[in-house]
């Protein structure tokens with residue numbers, strides 16, 4: 001029985017994927033895998049059995065990837081599973097940043113009981129007038145699952161779109177409309193954009209992407225949308241820019257204590273992925289990834305290990321997570337050759353400093369050979385699967 005520990009509310013449709021070989025709950029000990037959304041796992045007490053963590057969502061900055069890699073724990077996410085939900089909310093954000101709907105609604109709600117309301121509405125509305133987005137320029141930073149959808153939809157709203165992503169994947173490049181101007185230098189985007197929307201991951205290298213210096217390169221009255229992560233924006237610098245009017249509006253899905261009640265901030269309580277559809281998509285994908293890994297060793301959508309998928313052809317399978325260096329495979333196969341085990345299939349994949357080898361065998365490997373493989377210098381983890 002595999003134990004799956006839940007760290008957030010995970011949609012039932014995803015949990016329904018698990019059959020009776022799995023025990024799923026939020027108060028389990030010695031779990032084999034974790035499914036999480038945004039809960040912070042940086043101080044996780046790693047169970048000895050823990051083999052996998054699936055993030056039902058996109059951003060993995062709540063997980064200590066380095067420690068997981070060192071321990072041979074495979075971390076998954078669910079690419080694209082919530083991108084439509086975020087895209088839709090970004091468009092709500094674009095409109096909220098353009099028309100003062102937010103303060104207008106606040107005022108209208110305060111008028112309950114006012115018998116002159118229809119007259120007052122007509123007097124008051126000039127306070128909440130705004131601008132249209134058609135014809136304006138949107139700069140999209142990060143052209144991944146979400147950024148591409150935002151860029152493509154903005155074109156349909158009649159916007160000019162500039163996109164910046166030095167690491168854009170081939171698949172995403174194919175999905176991007178040719179009318180999106182793919183800029184090579186972020187400065188060009190900062191100089192041209194009326195609106196800037198952030199869709200890049202939070203990492204050490206992207207922290208404070210929006211800061212005093214980058215804001216100085218932007219148009220006066222620029223409107224910034226952050227549906228990616230709070231840490232991408234330096235709050236103190238944003239406060240100064242909002243106070244001076246350099247930034248006209250900041251729409252954020254990550255309210256901070258410093259900015260939450262600023263009149264030019266539209267704070268949203270991290271609702272980007274909170275739709276039934278996206279919660280189900282993410283949960284189903286995460287559950288499938290975990291089941292596949294725990295029962296076959298196949299790795300699909302990992303962020304810290306190479307993806308590796310091979311049909312389970314033998315009766316037994318050995319999966320080895322090891323350092324990506326010469327002679328690892330020959331050392332592993334040597335340990336099996338000594339007991340005449342026939343390797344029916346072998347797959348080796350690598351990602352940066354880590355590699356993964358799947359060996360399908362016709363006969364059960366001995367405990368001795370498995371222990372010997374574990375002893376090889378550079379081997380991080382060994383798992384054996386039976387069909």
Ligand SMILES: NC(=O)C1=CN([C@@H]2O[C@H](COP(=O)(O)OP(=O)(O)OC[C@H]3O[C@@H](n4cnc5c(N)ncnc54)[C@H](O)[C@@H]3O)[C@@H](O)[C@H]2O)C=CC1
Nearest residue numbers: 058059142143144145146165167199200201227228272273
């Ligand atoms: N508000 C919410 O509820 C949600 C927020 N997110 C956030 O949005 C981020 C993006 O999500 P997806 O588009 O699904 O991820 P993705 O992985 O498909 O796309 C991220 C893109 O950012 C690019 N990138 C990386 N470093 C960059 C840099 N320095 N400059 C420009 N581009 C860079 C990557 O090449 C990639 O194309 C996530 O990492 C997460 O933090 C994601 C889903 C929901």
Ligand SMILES: O=C(O)C(=O)COP(=O)(O)O
Nearest residue numbers: 037038057058059273274
């Ligand atoms: O997928 C992401 O990166 C998100 O930010 C969504 O987070 P959530 O699953 O709604 O806690």
